[in-house]
Amino acid sequence: MSTSSAFHSLHPGIQRYLWAEQWEALREVQEMAIPAILPTDRDVVIAASTASGKTEAAFLPALTHLLNGDTDGLIVYISPLKALINDQFGRLDRLCEDLDIPVWPWHGDIGSTTKQRFFRKPTGVLLITPESLEAMLCNRGTSVAGIFKGAAFVIVDELHAFIGSERGKQLQSLMHRMEVVLGRRVPRIGLSATLGDMQAAATFLRSDGRATIVDAPSGNNELQLILKGFEEPPAPQDAKHEEVAPLAVAKHLHEVLCGTNNLIFPNSRREVERYTHLLNEISEQANRPREFWPHHGNLSKEIRSDTEAALKQKERPATAICTNTLELGIDIGAVKSVAQIGTPPSVASLRQRMGRSGRRKGEPAILRGYVIEDAIDSNSDLKTRLRLDTVQSIASALLLIDKWFEPPVAGGAHLSTLVQQLLSAIAQYGGLRAPQAYQLLCASGAPFQGLSSESFVELLRHLGKQDVLTQDSSGLLLHGPIGDTLVNHYSFYAAFVADEEFRIVAAGKTLGTLPITQMLAAGQRILFGGRTWLVEQVDEAQKTIYVLAAKGGSPPIFNGSGGRVHTRIRQTMRALYRGELRPTFLDATASRFLEEGKSAYEHLGLDENVLLDQGSHFLLLTWAGDAANEAIACLLGARDFNAQAGRLGVEVTRGSQTRNQLLEAIAAIASQPAPSSEELLVKAKNLAIQKWDALLPPRLLKHSYASLRLDVDEAFNWLRATGFNVPPTPQP
Known part of the structure; x- marks a missing residue:
């Protein structure tokens, strides 16, 4: 030195x-x-x-x-x-x-x-x-x-x-x-x-x-990458069906990981439990000592600590099956490889996970991807025929190799957090005048700059009506009775809250609970318990969703979980379907899945066909990210269409409207200026996605939600660039 x-x-x-x-x-x-x-x-x-x-x-x-x-x-x-x-x-x-x-x-x-x-x-x-x-x-x-x-x-x-x-x-x-x-x-x-x-x-x-x-340069460590495909055979009739593909994945993981330290990332806590159980069961049958340990947020501190300790000690090999709790920089020592089961939440997340491997000088980083697809038969839906999970996983891996990651969504208003910071600052100073509070939190250079003084006054008045704030005779803002209760509760200091569980009720019977993280409206569909349900009513106060059994159509993307997908990923998927990209890291089954997806894409004419009739619904093929798709769904929702974002675009439930009426509505939307967030979300429910959103006045709640979840500019760019050719409506 x-x-x-x-x-x-x-x-x-x-x-x-x-x-x-x-x-x-x-x-x-x-x-x-x-x-x-x-x-x-x-x-x-x-x-x-x-x-x-x-x-x-x-x-x-x-x-x-x-x-x-x-x-x-x-x-x-x-x-x-x-x-x-x-x-x-x-x-x-x-x-x-x-x-x-x-x-x-x-x-x-x-x-x-x-x-x-x-x-x-x-x-x-x-x-x-x-x-x-x-x-x-x-x-x-x-x-x-x-x-x-x-x-x-x-x-x-x-x-x-x-x-x-x-x-x-x-x-x-x-x-x-x-x-x-x-x-x-x-x-x-x-x-x-x-x-x-x-x-x-x-x-x-x-x-x-x-x-x-x-x-700093990332170094020249070699990346060894493989994506393996596994096919789930059709469920036999008149018999209780147990999935066989997850067991096959677990057996392969056991075969290649035993004797070394590794991390396995399924996409949910439930899947962490499933694969931990399967892997330990296989180890027991092979008379091997325990090597597989769970790690997720619902586990006790002691169980998580046991897993971390098992990874750090060098006497015995250990592999953690984990959620993103082990993505960040906790020192768990070097791991030989990382496995991703299912589509990764994001390219950035995949990059963070992969960074755990190949940390020793001269050692390659090893990433194994696993995708499970249902066997194709005459009843297969569009997602299965296009092999969507496989193609999205390939796209994410290609972007990882190209060193592209999702840019952060940095423009959100986060007015929920403004409520918390306002209450905290009032406690810190023993009271604030409204101009002082605005200067501290919303003026130029402050964290919530951009919120107008008029909107801030609107927020203060709304909080006053709810007894969250009060004002003394000198004009000093103080905590009201509700505000005192909030600030003095141990949970106040966290700006975030875990996804709230909604009860799912059908015909008076509770089916279970589901964490809900996106906008809901009557007429949308959700997937629960392996079945598709139609949302009949959303009771936000009671955290209850009333549903009816839905028949026909493909299962919806919305299931209460999963990351937000960027437009770049979907555009890369489209390039794969077109044959413009040729990945070299696929096993034979994953290669077959890709070829089957490309054949379905060509057979259905998806390169030219933007609007598909799916029987129970129309599908707008946008190949855009979730933020643009949700904005398009909101634009259609404001015109009385039941629409929701999906993995290929926007799904519009077939009602009394015809195909031509849908095309006319899209053309009309594209010809007009973008509406305000209040107009855009006029019929939306479940907008209170952040911890203190329920305390916001309706207009500011809609503004905050739109700033965090919707890309209206991209939505309008797609609508205007598509240039739907709308046939004239016949005159009576």
Whole structure:
């Protein structure tokens, strides 16, 4: 390291530590980041692959700054996960103990004694979640300036996990509120392994978007990729049917993974349980010791900890079957390979998962994909005939190879989180006047900039009518009775909430519950218990969906789960159907699935045919992303059509309207200016998708939903570019 100028710019105490730890050289990302961070006069975004040394790239220069100058300085490290805080504490504690710098892990499992010691002398490194930081600002309003007076840096880990989410908007607000109290700018450092749009990441970190970007090369590790297909045979008549393809997948996983450490990602918690059971059952039959461990959010902390411990220890092999709980940077050691069962939630998610493999020098990253398709017969629906899951999985893998990831949805209004931040700020300051609150949260440079003062007043009046807020004789905004109850509940500090479960009721009988995350309206269809149901009524107050059994037609895409699909993925799928792309990573069955899908595409004339008659419904083939498809569905819904977004476009339930009337409606929509969000969502239900949405006035709720879920511009571009040729309606 004698030739490294970055190394020699570090504090001598840190240099000695690195020599003692036998570092041969700084990593490339560290060489790039250290000179960018040390001047402390700018924000910095650091993007590099998993296990590339990003954490040290931020902390080595930040700690150098503390050691060179302000011994009472404070580095605030913000993490999305408690487990990641615990990991970082283990990594930093030995270094910082050598440097005589205290490290303070801070979350719900940390005892009050440790927290009181920090408050007595708030210096060193504070490792904290957004929720704990929210509680600190909310409950210690008069002390906030003293607690953070030494703040030298704010480091945000796993930046991509925050961008575009309620939690991300909360984090932006917390960082802004901290700086308002301090009356100065605190440099921000964002760390991420997966960023599809570096400038969007810089703008998320601070609204001026002027952060220095450190985009380290990802290295030249080889990627070994295979996609395997499995076919589910037709269910025998008059017999209880058990699926055979999942067992075949489990047997292959057991064969290729035994004896090594791996991660397996099915697409739901239910599937995690299914494959854990199957794999352990196979191991027992083979008289092998346990190697397969579950990990998802519904499991207890102890079970998740057992899985993490099994992965970290080196004496015995272990494989975790997990949801996205193991996507982020928890240190679980090196894994040999990653398996993805079913279509990945997103390309960015697939990239994050793949980054867990190939972390040792010279080792390839290994990614195994598994797709299950039903056998084709005379009753097969369009999805099965097109082999949609296979083609989407191939498209995602091709985009991964091309190093494309979904850009973050950074333009959402997130007015649900504004309600929380307003209540929190009122608690912090002991009351605020309306102009002060607007200046703090909505003015230029503030987290909710862009909301007009008129809309803010509309929100305040609505919250007043609901007793969430009240105003004293001097004009000071205070918590009303409902507001007091909300703020004093332990759940207040989280900006997000788990998907709410809706009861599904048919003919007075409860069929079960389903997490609902998208707009619903009467006339739409849902899939539940292996059957298709028609939505008759949505009772939002009672969280109940009343349904009728639906006959005919293809099963709907809507089932209460799954990621949002970007237009680029669907356009890549279309290129595969056209034969423009020829993937080389498919096994024989997956190759057959692709050829069958291409044949169906050609046979049905889907390259030219934009509107398909599917018997029970019409299908608009848009090849657009979910945000555009949902916007088109809303545009049609406002004209009395029952429409919903699907995996190939927009499904329009056949009612009294004819094909020509649908075409006329589309042509009329395309010829007019885009409607307001209030007009667009006039008939929509279940718009309260975020935690505090139920407290918003109707107009602002529609505005917030549209900003987060709909791409009206893309919808109109498709409608206008398609140029439907509408036959004249016969005159009576």
